[in-house]
Amino acid sequence: MPELPEVETVRQTLKKIVLGKKIKNVIINYQRIIQNSDSDTFIKSLIGRTIIDINRLGKYMYFCFENKTYLISHLRMEGKYFIKDSSLEIDKHEHIIFQFEDGSDLRYHDVRKFGTMELKNEDNLLTTHPLSDLGVEANRLDGKYLFMKMNNKNQPLKTFLLDQSNVAGIGNIYADEICFKARLHPLLNVKKITLEECEKIAEASNEIINKAILAGGSTIRSYTSSLNVTGLFQLQLLVHTKKGEACCMCNNTIIKCVVGGRGTYLCPNCQKLEK
DNA sequence: AACGAAACCTGCGCGC
DNA sequence: TGCGCGCAGGTTTCGT
Numbered sequence: 001m002p003e004l005p006e007v008e009t010v011r012q013t014l015k016k017i018v019l020g021k022k023i024k025n026v027i028i029n030y031q032r033i034i035q036n037s038d039s040d041t042f043i044k045s046l047i048g049r050t051i052i053d054i055n056r057l058g059k060y061m062y063f064c065f066e067n068k069t070y071l072i073s074h075l076r077m078e079g080k081y082f083i084k085d086s087s088l089e090i091d092k093h094e095h096i097i098f099q100f101e102d103g104s105d106l107r108y109h110d111v112r113k114f115g116t117m118e119l120k121n122e123d124n125l126l127t128t129h130p131l132s133d134l135g136v137e138a139n140r141l142d143g144k145y146l147f148m149k150m151n152n153k154n155q156p157l158k159t160f161l162l163d164q165s166n167v168a169g170i171g172n173i174y175a176d177e178i179c180f181k182a183r184l185h186p187l188l189n190v191k192k193i194t195l196e197e198c199e200k201i202a203e204a205s206n207e208i209i210n211k212a213i214l215a216g217g218s219t220i221r222s223y224t225s226s227l228n229v230t231g232l233f234q235l236q237l238l239v240h241t242k243k244g245e246a247c248c249m250c251n252n253t254i255i256k257c258v259v260g261g262r263g264t265y266l267c268p269n270c271q272k273l274e275k
Numbered sequence: 276a277a278c279g280a281a282a283c284c285t286g287c288g289c290g291c
Numbered sequence: 292t293g294c295g296c297g298c299a300g301g302t303t304t305c306g307t
Contacts, residue, residue, distance in 0.1 A: 032283085076283095077284090078284095078285085093285090110284090111284080111285055111286070112283085112284045112285050112286085113283075113284050113285080114283065114284065152276095153276085153277095154276070154277070155276085155277065155278090159277090159278095221287090260278085260279090261278095261279070261280080
């Protein structure tokens with residue numbers, strides 16, 4: 001469940017529950033989720049730590065501990081967190097389990113095992129990959145920034161928007177919605193995009209992402225939701241998942257195509273390649 | 276620099 | 292019921 005609004009929702013919900021909790025033990029059932037550290041080091045670094053904050057940049061969430069160490073977590077396609085009593089049986093998809101001193105667990109659940117976790121310290125948190133490579137947050141864009149980033153690039157608009165070093169936090173759902181709101185074709189080459197159009201893209205992104213955060217993100221195609229929180233922004237989606245339906249602006253039929261290998265929804269009448 | 280395809284994984288829905 | 296295929300909200304890597 002992972003674009004900016006969904007990760008932000010997880011962050012806010014999780015923060016209310018785990019702030020101040022102290023880690024008693026960590027269980028790793030699938031090692032590959034841990035990046036740049038062996039299981040032993042990972043576990044030893046976390047035992048005794050108290051969570052004092054949870055922050056987010058783009059789709060990366062990070063836990064802050066009292067000794068100025070950090071744990072970056074990326075949910076990728078299907079990562080979720082659950083809080084459970086430590087005595088409850090461990091689900092086969094619960095790969096990393098943080099056991100707190102109060103008897104509760106924070107369990108990382110990931111059917112496809114694509115998610116990642118990485119330990120950082122105060123010195124390298126923001127200055128090394130991945131956080132050092134992120135562009136501006138998808139709800140804090142301005143046209144001049146986008147226009148500058150597009151300079152000398154030769155690629156489709158959607159590909160540009162999905163590149164996290166250009167804009168942090170946009171994924172496949174919101175990329176489609178932003179292109180539609182800006183009335184631009186996802187395949188439109190960024191070298192043809194004007195400053196004025198960049199202003200429209202920035203405005204569309206800021207508005208859509210902020211509305212989605214307020215709605216708790218989107219829940220599509222997922223039966224269980226992280227922390228039992230189900231977003232409602234899918235009710236406000238205008239093109240994504242709407243193949244065959246009527247466009248809300250012009251009544252033409254929404255089509256589905258492929259851009260950069262990703263399923264892409266658009267209105268061929270509102271979003272024309274040639275103007 | 277840019278593209279596609281493959282890789283990392285599992286599960287679901289579909290047509291036969 | 293079973294099987295194979297395509298698809299999935301992400302990112303990295305590799306070959307052209």
